[in-house]
Every structure is written in structure tokens, then in C-alpha cells.
Amino acid sequence: QELEEARRWGGARELRPLDGNVLRWGGLLLPNNPPYNAGAFRFELTFSPHHPLSPPRARLCTSIYHPGLDAEGHVCQPLTSTQHWVPSTRATQVLQDLLLLLDSPDPQRVLRQDLAQELRDQPELFHRHAEEHTRRHAEPRPEP
Numbered sequence: 001q002e003l004e005e006a007r008r009w010g011g012a013r014e015l016r017p018l019d020g021n022v023l024r025w026g027g028l029l030l031p032n033n034p035p036y037n038a039g040a041f042r043f044e045l046t047f048s049p050h051h052p053l054s055p056p057r058a059r060l061c062t063s064i065y066h067p068g069l070d071a072e073g074h075v076c077q078p079l080t081s082t083q084h085w086v087p088s089t090r091a092t093q094v095l096q097d098l099l100l101l102l103d104s105p106d107p108q109r110v111l112r113q114d115l116a117q118e119l120r121d122q123p124e125l126f127h128r129h130a131e132e133h134t135r136r137h138a139e140p141r142p143e144p
Contacts, residue, residue, distance in 0.1 A: 002090060002091045002092070003015065003016075003017070003022070003025065003091070005090065005091070005092050006025075006091050006092045006095060009092045009095065009096070011029060011030060011095060011096060011099045012027045012028060012029055012030070012043075012095055012099075013027060013028045013030060013040070013142050014026075014027045014028050014142070015027035018044065022047075023046065023047040023048075023049065023051070024044060024045070024046050024047070025044065025045040025046075025047075025091075026042065026043065026044050026045075026061075027042070027043060028040040028041065028042055028043070028139065028142065029041045029042075029043050029060075029095070029098065029099055029102060030099075030141060030142075031099065031102045031103050032099075032103050033103040033104070034127065034131065035065075035127045035128075035130035035131040035134055036064070036066075036102050036103070036130065036134055036138070038131070038134050038135065038138065038141075039062075039134045039135070039137075039138020039139060039140070039141060040062075040138060040139045040140065040141045040142065041060055041061075041062040041064060041102065041138055041139070042060070042061040042062045042139060043058060043059065043060050043061060043062075043073075043095075043098065044058070044059045044061060045057070045058050045091065045094065045095065046059070047091075052087040052088070052089070053087055054082075054085070055079075055080040055081065055082065055085035055089075055094075056080060056091065056094055057080065058075045058077055058080065058094060058095075058098050059072070059073045059074055059075065060073035060075065060098075061073055062137055062138055062139065063133070063137040064102075064130075064133065064134070064137070064138075065115065065126075065129050065130040065132075065133035065134070066101075066102065066105055066112075066115065066130065067105055067106075067107060067109075067110050067111070067112050067113075067115040067116035067119055068101050068105060068106060068109045068110060068111060068112075069101075069111060069112070070111040070112060071112075074111065075098060075101065075111075076101070076109040076110060076111045077094075077097060077098060077101065077109075078109070079093070079094060079097045080094060080097075105119055105126075105130075107119050107120050
């Protein structure tokens with residue numbers, strides 16, 4: 001049911017269980033804002049066997065130049081932390097929060113201090129680096 005709900009949401013494409021496992025989803029996120037909106041970013045959403053009592057974990061599989069994601073694609077996402085998780089939270093809300101993080105890099109939601117500092121101190125340089133990284137690593141955006 002949650003998978004069908006998430007498929008109807010327009011921010012992700014190709015959403016499906018990975019390897020036939022309903023506890024692991026994959027798909028493409030389509031950011032709306034520069035510097036990331038020139039590409040699509042592959043992600044995984046992994047649910048605990050105790051879902052919805054335990055939060056899912058999101059990971060970006062596509063390399064991205066972003067302060068809120070580390071080099072392995074782990075996400076600084078308070079919504080899915082054990083302190084903030086609410087069992088009534090829907091998978092679509094987790095994906096919406098991830099897309100919002102991509103669309104609006106926040107120097108307060110940080111896993112890479114060097115990029116957060118660049119964003120704060122030299123935003124033009126940060127955007128230039130992020131645009132170039134997106135051109136090199138992101139997948140082409142699918143047709144609407």
C-alpha cells in the first residue's frame with residue numbers, strides 16, 4: 001500500500017522493490033532546484049522488519065556534492081532518526097524530506113563539514129562544484 005502511494009507521488013520515478021524484497025525499495029529522485037535539477041539520483045530506502053515501529057534508512061546511490069550526504073550516500077535526515085521517528089510517518093514523507101534536503105542544502109544538516117563550510121563561505125563556488133559534479137555523476141532525467 002505504501003509503495004503504491006509513493007509511486008503516485010511525483011518526486012520519484014522507477015520506484016520498485018529491489019531484488020523482490022518489499023523491505024528494500026529503489027528508484028530515482030528528481031530534484032527541482034539547481035544545482036541538482038539537471039540530473040536524477042538513484043536511491044535506496046531500506047525498511048526494518050519492525051517497520052513502522054523503527055525508521056527506514058535512506059541512502060543515495062548516485063554520487064552527489066552535498067553537505068547533507070556523506071561519500072557513501074548516507075543521509076543527514078532527522079526525520080528518520082530514532083529520537084524523532086513517529087510510526088505514523090509514511091514512506092512518501094521520508095522521500096519528500098530527502099528531496100527537500102537535495103533541493104535546499106542546509107549547512108545545519110551536515111555530514112560533510114568541508115562542503116557545509118564552502119556553502120556558507122563561498123556559495124557561488126559551491127554551486128559551481130555541485131553543478132559540475134551533477135553533470136559528471138547524475139543519471140539523465142527521465143521523460144515526464
